Amino acid sequence: xxxxxxxxxxxxxxxxxxxxxxxxxxxxxxxxxxxxxxxxxxxxxxxxxxxxxxxxxxxxxxxxxxxxxxxxxxxxxxxxxxxxxxxxxxxxxxxxxxxxxxxxxxxxxxxxxxxxxxxxxxxxxxxxxxxxxxxxxxxxxxxxxxxxxxxxxxxxxxxxxxxxxxxxxxxxxxxxxxxxxxxxxxxxxxxxxxxxx
Numbered sequence: 001x002x003x004x005x006x007x008x009x010x011x012x013x014x015x016x017x018x019x020x021x022x023x024x025x026x027x028x029x030x031x032x033x034x035x036x037x038x039x040x041x042x043x044x045x046x047x048x049x050x051x052x053x054x055x056x057x058x059x060x061x062x063x064x065x066x067x068x069x070x071x072x073x074x075x076x077x078x079x080x081x082x083x084x085x086x087x088x089x090x091x092x093x094x095x096x097x098x099x100x101x102x103x104x105x106x107x108x109x110x111x112x113x114x115x116x117x118x119x120x121x122x123x124x125x126x127x128x129x130x131x132x133x134x135x136x137x138x139x140x141x142x143x144x145x146x147x148x149x150x151x152x153x154x155x156x157x158x159x160x161x162x163x164x165x166x167x168x169x170x171x172x173x174x175x176x177x178x179x180x181x182x183x184x185x186x187x188x189x190x191x192x193x194x195x196x197x
Contacts, residue, residue: 019113062127081169089173110188130156162189
């Protein structure tokens, strides 16, 4: 697994840190047994409260607005990925650090990580920092996808717009003065030798 961290400039006393992964191969199709659910279906089968569903809808909208801009199929929300993301976000926030789960620990899914000062960042801004990487994006085969020469400078963005990715599940956890956002993607993007879209 390849990973890279980068700091984002502080904003009014708040900070944010991003972490992206790349995949050496295509994601395993064995993950396809995960049930994807759109948000209306989640309301009927999920025990979460309205604020959790509202947060999921906002995160999904932030992802799909960018995909729609590129005429890509929208992602569907996956409650299984959300649960896995929540567990990892809680683990990371309790440690106050960002670190990717290993490939087996995340079932070969893609993963975007974000951490910032608790209470200072709406989820749209968290996901927006991933999307903002498009300013450095170069449409070529992975890993040669960044105008800067470092794929990690656009790895969050390319995962969001990866054509073959179909499902996403994200969660935010707060501890030690930090909010941590974890997003899991199936199938994983940033596949060696392929273009995002």
